Amino acid sequence: MSVLDSKIPDGPLKDKWTNHKNHINLVNPANKRNIDIIVVGTGLAGGSAAASLAEMGYNVKSFCYQDSPRRAHSIAAQGGINAAKNYQNDGDSVYRLFYDTVKGGDYRSREGNVHRLAEVSGNIIDQCVAQGVPFGRDYGGLLDNRSFGGVLVSRTFYAKGQTGQQLLLGAYSALNRQIAKGKVTMYNRHEMVELVKVNGKARGIIARNLETGELERHSAHAVVIASGGYGNVFFLSTNAMGSNATAAWKIHKKGAHFANPCYTQIHPTCIPRSGDHQSKLTLMSESLRNDGRIWVPKNMEDVLAIREGKLMPIDLSEEQRDYYLERMYPAFGNLVPRDVASRAAKERCDAGYGVNKTGEAVYLDFTSAIQRYGKQEAAIARIKSPSDEEILKLGEAVIESKYGNLFQMYEKIVAENPYKTPMMIYPAVHYTMGGVWVDYNLMTSVEGCYCIGEANFSDHGSNRLGASALMQGLADGYFVLPYTIGDYLSKEISTGAIANDSAEFIQAEREVSDRIDKLMNIKGTKTVDHFHKLLGKVMWEYVGMARNEEGLKKAMKEIKKIRTDFWNDVRIPGDKSSFNPELGKAGRVADFLELGELFAKDALHRNESCGGHFREESVELDGEQKGEAKRNDEDYAYVAAWEYKGEPADAILHKEELEFKDIELKQRSYK
């Protein structure tokens, strides 16, 4: 077991990033023109990185599997983006954002990285406003904020329930500006299928043109992976259908350590599943917990009557409802962090109180908020003694202005009107905190290969706070990577253009080509989705919201078996040299089938509960925190970075010890 060097700069926490930037090597503008960089992925991290690097003068090649860079799944982020601006004068500061993020991550993230993230958070908002991102504003024309889970301040900037869309279109516009200038060459409908290393350094990729099936060799002085998370290993998640781990997994197999794969975020507020045919789950933004109250019936007979359709939720009086988050966590109430809210919903549903036919749903109720806002608006409009109807109408209008698109989305899917009857929600896989291990400069353990955004592991520890993903993606892409990559590239100024016809490129292309032939020649009997669903079921059952040793061992065995079956019996129609969506999907599922096993292995080795990783063997047994997750700082305050050794089960563990110099490790309490 080797010790990993995170390269966190010395000095006081608040000066680390500034000092580092001041002493980092720079590349002069004339030399930048001779340096090529590949960026894989065009979400918030990849899009902003490609735009920024091109702006600085590097030649950028940007890749996405979608038909346009604007479609990356960052676009689906709803609620908002955090920044320590303290516009609301509620005592927010860089330190508080840093502190909340480390605490929210259950003390499993790096202090240095998180502080840097908090430092640049304000710049992100300035930058996005300058680009013309239409954030929500108040009547005075200034930016509005909302609150998110796990914090006691309002620091979240938003654009209705479409914040991710607006931020991504901002990055897309910056990218377009560089494409128009010829500084970025855009490759749409291209998928990275291999990393090419020359003399130990990342020097390019093999990409597959999804329309023609052709393999292409692309060389560069550095490769940046910004391909997002691996939530689709569960088959059902809030990710897009095409979201995948292939780029991240390919670099892992070429030497990049994969860190903390078991840290997965199960988001508490998603639309419950309705049946086996289902292809994905839809998120209802956490921002809804600002105004929605979560409950299940207190009495079992009411639960049963509701399931049978004999009773409507609105018929239950306040006394007949159990607002369990407010009951269990009076200080944070409905705004506890995501991991806590998810587990509480699971606990209630496991106890039999689920309110839909599957028994896996709780209510999210806006009645109180509608009443509160209705009265407030009536007062603003100077309506004396408003009628109930007027209050309802005014209140619903406020809710619509805040969450209109989410309510509409819910109504279209469930065919119920959430203004009139409470929403039903249940936790679903949403975000992966784990990912490719990177140092402070965001470089992976492969020299010259960087990883940014959700694809890396760095900033969220074992649980991400709401509205922090957009912040991290843009921080990495706009403000961190563009500086840190220069330190490496300054040594590349005399390298010259990288040839793409070297033995390494030819060899890598042949490996990809052989793998594709192997897949096409199986000619089995089952579809790719069949295996993906099997994998998802094992993951959800044994590696989902609660995990134990027996289940995890079973999961590892079963995943291995599904993988063997896949390679013997998958059927891929069509051919390899035309547009073949099934072939693309098969390659991604093949990678998930490996990643899933490492995921379970990581969860098995971490015999503690922290953040999104809940081990049934590790809970508080008594006191105020009875039944809550029990962390074990003595044995597990480290990053688990896995080195690939042929089979996922053979991966070797490298530990990066986490040092907490500025924050005292505490039991997380939201009571």
Added chain:
Amino acid sequence: MDLTLKVWRQKNREDKGGLETYKVTGILGHYSFLEMLDVMNEQLITQGKDPVAFDHDCREGICGTCSLYINGEAHGPDRKVTTCQLHMRMFNDGETIYIEPWRSAAMPVIKDLIVDRSSFDRIQQSGGFVSVNTSGNTQDANALPIPKMNADKAFDVAACIGCGACVATCKNSSAMLFVAAKVSQYAYLPQGQVERKQRVLNMVEQMDKEGFGNCTNTGACEVECPKSISIEYIAKMNREYLSASITAE
């Protein structure tokens, strides 16, 4: 419910293409339209046939990837939704459903139901941005108050997902609603003023170059737009264009 599907099949850009008939059975009302197609494709693959290629990704109505012309309507019979948000409860047992790709010379078919919308990207590249560097050293975000009404209007048009339904449904294959959305977003915001004139001129020029038709005010685009972007913004773009043509340096 059991359904008959008439689906456009086309091998590649050069192929002539035509409609094929498929049956699907056991579809429930809470399936999304794309989940119904998943069922069909699963059947086709098991039968050893080539599944139908269609574009889709987020399946929650925001990425703008899905693009089906269903029974003669872009994104099908429901309103304010994308195809992925369309649910089978909108259809009846025994119904025959026609499924075609977007049809426009500026958006050629690549395969089956998938079209090439890169023309939209090129229009955005011609001016759909504010020329500000991503240094982060801009002024403080609150140094520039923007009247809430303008910010809200800018948001309403910025909600465009670039799916192309406006083009597909327009008898002229006009992209004016799409272009107007971007032009208007920046026209409402102080950040967009510096390049206001050049932007509209460049974007309209690129739109024409791509082969999109003109607007004759039929209003079909705003009916089919999943994000309810109003045709009023086309009028706004026309004013912007006229004003810029007369006064640009």
